[in-house]
Amino acid sequence: MPERIIIIGAGHAGGTAAITLRELGFKGFLTVVGEEEHAPYERPNLSKGFLSGEETEPVWLVPHERWEALDVAFKSSNSAVAIDREKSEIRLSDGSYVTFDTLILATGGRVRTLPLPHHDAVHYLRTTDDARALASKAKTGASVLVVGGGVIGLEAASTLKGMGLSVVVIEASDRLLGRNIPSEPAQWMTDAHTRIGVEIRLGCALSALTDGQNGAVTASFDDGTSQDFDLVVVGIGIIPNTDLAEASGLSVNGGIVVGSDYRSPDDARIFAIGDVAVWAAVWKPGHTPRLQPA
Structure with a gap:
């Protein structure tokens, strides 16, 4: 049995x-390395009760005292900079090192950003800090453009509508939730959002963001039209965080490649789980099944 497991x-x-x-x-x-200062929490509520202010804290994975009882050490507000597989050593962003017998990579993904110059009106929704920043600007009566008709975009849209904002959702494809569910339930979701007053524009893509009048942002669309908004929320997917694994010589192909036991074929001591992992046996272009811990 390994004596030191680093996650x-x-x-x-x-x-x-x-x-x-x-x-x-x-x-x-057992040590967990995490970039955020918080203990692990569930992300789905960030676009729901936490964003609306109905809940003042995220949904913690377990109560804080449970981590102490489990004797799990946290390296919070820290990130892994490099993996030295020969030395079984990981260099962290604070300059310290940790050694491992077994390493579990659960590095998840980062938000896919707009291919446009940065604008202060744009918000992404991946962390508690993201949700707090958006909530602080989501004032009743404000207008918001939601870019992306996936799960995050639609959850944010319905929550913001419930907070008293006017909401427009744009989706470049011909239906919502194209990567998530079949067309029939997707149409049901479209109708449900329309009933609560969310405007849905399909086959519509954002081409530019420029400063509008009175602090607004002008969104220009690929059909030649434009409209002013107070806020822009972007939910166009994530990019798996594979850089650390790739730099250490592990196989990467749309994610960190693993077998059915979550183990890297390049190093029997290293596993990958969650959004960053892809099962080698079923990987093919355009289809990247993610693996969650059993």
């Missing part, structure tokens, strides 16, 4: 892995 990534996958290891009887040193 890089303090999100849902990384946190669940730590809990499960203890529940399965692992007695060695």
Whole structure:
């Protein structure tokens, strides 16, 4: 049995892995490295009750005292900079090093950003800080453009509408939730959002953002039209955080490649789970199945 297990990534996958290891009887040193200052929390509520202010804290994966009882060490507000597989060593952003017998990569993904110059009106929704920043500007009566008709975009749209904002959702494809559910339930979701007053524009893409009048932002669309908004919320997917793995020589192909046991084929000591992992046996272009901890 390994004596030192390091988990890089303090999100849902990384946190669940730590809990499960203890529940399965692992007695060695267990360390979780995470970029945020918080303990692991569930992300779905960020676009719901946490954004609206109905809940003042995120939905924690487990109560804080549970981590102490599980004897899990956290390297919070920290990120892994490099993996030295020969030395079984990880260099962290604070300059310190941790060594491992087994390494679990749960680095998740980062938001896919607009291919446009940065504008202060634009918000993404991936962390608690993101949700707080958006909530602070989401005033009743304000107008918001939601770019992306996927799960995050639609959840944010319905929440912001419920907070008293006027909401327009644009989606470049011909229907909502194209990567998530079949067309029939997608149409039901479209109708449900329309009923509550969310405007849905399909086959519509954002081409530019420029300063408008009175602090607004002017959104220009690919059909030649434009409209002013107070806020822009972007939900166009994530990009798996594979840079660390790739730099250390692990196979990457739309994610960190693993077998059905979550193990890297390049190093038997290293596993990958969650949004960053892709199962080698079923990988093909355009289809990247993500693996969550069992």
